[in-house]
Amino acid sequence: MREKKNVTFREIADYTHFSKTTISRYFNNPDSLTLENQQTIADALQKLGYKENKVAQILANGKTEFIGIIIPDLYHHYYSEMLSQILSTYETFHYKFLVFIGNKTEEIERKYIQELLAYKIEGLIILSHTISSRELASLSIPIVTIEREDKYVSSVNTDNYMGGYQAAALLARHHCDVLFHINAPGSEDTPAYGRLLGFTDFCREQQQEYQIFLREFGHTYETTLAQMQSLLEELETHYQNQKKGIFVSNDTHANVLLNLIIRKYGTLPDDYFLIGFDNSPISREAILPISTVGQQIDKIAYEAVQLLVEQMNEQKKRKPVPLETPVHKVIPPILFRRETTEK
Amino acid sequence: MREKKNVTFREIADYTHFSKTTISRYFNNPDSLTLENQQTIADALQKLGYKENKVAQILANGKTEFIGIIIPDLYHHYYSEMLSQILSTYETFHYKFLVFIGNKTEEIERKYIQELLAYKIEGLIILSHTISSRELASLSIPIVTIEREDKYVSSVNTDNYMGGYQAAALLARHHCDVLFHINAPGSEDTPAYGRLLGFTDFCREQQQEYQIFLREFGHTYETTLAQMQSLLEELETHYQNQKKGIFVSNDTHANVLLNLIIRKYGTLPDDYFLIGFDNSPISREAILPISTVGQQIDKIAYEAVQLLVEQMNEQKKRKPVPLETPVHKVIPPILFRRETTEK
């Protein structure tokens, strides 16, 4: 016969002949009890099989230790790794995470946020791009975004500009005749746009010939393949016999391009240099390990949670002083040189 | 001046001159109010900016709508996709998920479970392998496991036996001289062991020559590469000039092997046939699209949550009748024929 409903302070109190208050104190301020009484209570907890009830604690003191997360998907390694790293901060900060997969419509995402607020989350981490930072800021709850438009809210991002700059520099070091950057058309206020800026700035400074390809690759392998195929043909007709240094905005696309080239030539020809972005597993597992600009996902995740924790702690003070202006942290990328540039 | 603490039923009640009860009823049994009064209250909610408070609801009626998840990692596509699909069932069942990354030590995982129980989760989905199903069953809370040892708890698994059988059959259809199965040594009570069983059963039934390689590949690319390299050498020395059909237990490892072969020969030689397991992105994005046995992750996730929901609903009845014996659902795999077998 289980069905023994949960043991409460009331029962512990009755059993030990203390008051509920004293039991509570045992947990929250044990030093205020005599060692002897601490032991008495400890024994009773053991005997009765007490399990703490966070829900009651929350109602009583308002601290849920919940952080909400809205993330576009877990399909891309970047996002699943980021979520993994965020969840791992539990060991440090002891916040629990309520996760929604977003990036659908604004309406749905607003519903998610309402649901999260109903659970009295103390803070929110946003990775999806659906809702503007202006609207997010109006929620008046601590918010940190990662790698998205962040004008009105705090954020942590990779130094995309430096990443683009370094990628271009690495390609230029190999005396490429022309540098190329392949990306998807994106709004200029997203951090990822910095990759393009860094790339072009380097080329201009060094008076290096370059060209930008903006293509809509879609979200399936097939559409990506088709686009990349046509792009490769364009490259081959217009720039044959020239040393080509190609910076692709992510490793998945870089791998598609690499495979197309290798399936055509059986190897990566000497006049091709290739670098991707993200340091995702595919860059290492490709037929030829792909050079890439790696994001420090662990650091980004940690900084994001830490930044959020600071703001949440501020909220708990009697006179919270919200941030005057959003804080934007920037994490440098790390260059991985592999076989597509170092042959 | 925000700092307007949360609007409660009390304030709505005062504002509308109803009682708190009536406000509560507006949400839980609106038909019991006149349309006119419904409107009055709706207007008040709007005007005062009421936001529901799930925590209070939980304390009052005991239903948290929380499901706990313990998952080994999000690094493997299989797990991140599974988590993604599980989270997506929110749209159907409206349960929220508290996620922990587990598979460390039993001690840590028990701590996670205690924390989850403290939040009064209604059910638990376990994908990590750390804690025995016997111990899990003793928690007396609805539990469903996915693709792990499941003797004493309900579970949803891929039909690994059929997967192994189909893989062998596909290779045999190409008149391979010898079939190989490459796997990591694993306990026989995990579902994944079925891949090996199905494979060997097929070979025995068809009197097909075969060999099993059990190797510890480790968890990094480097160790996997080294192991696979030595394995390939063994294959080449002992079975040269024979048609080799290789069934690798996952796509990541299959891809490593494929790359080794292609880097050696420039192509996949006619005497090699290769099939992986999981239908993970790498199988499609490889230099040669890899045939694979795909798990129906979406179905598995849905069935798991549904199975859990049924058990949780049973718990809510006045006289819960817990399952006499665990339910084990099995989802068939899907064979993907790609270029490593269909040249």
Add this chain to the structure above:
DNA sequence: TTGTACGCGTTATCAC
């Protein structure tokens, strides 16, 4: 159809 009174399991504020 609506209201009263109490319970959910803790924490916080006073007293003693």
Add this chain to the structure above:
DNA sequence: GTGATAACGCGTACAA
């Protein structure tokens, strides 16, 4: 060092 008592915000018999 310990104990009453009142929150916290909502649900629900039971009453009207």
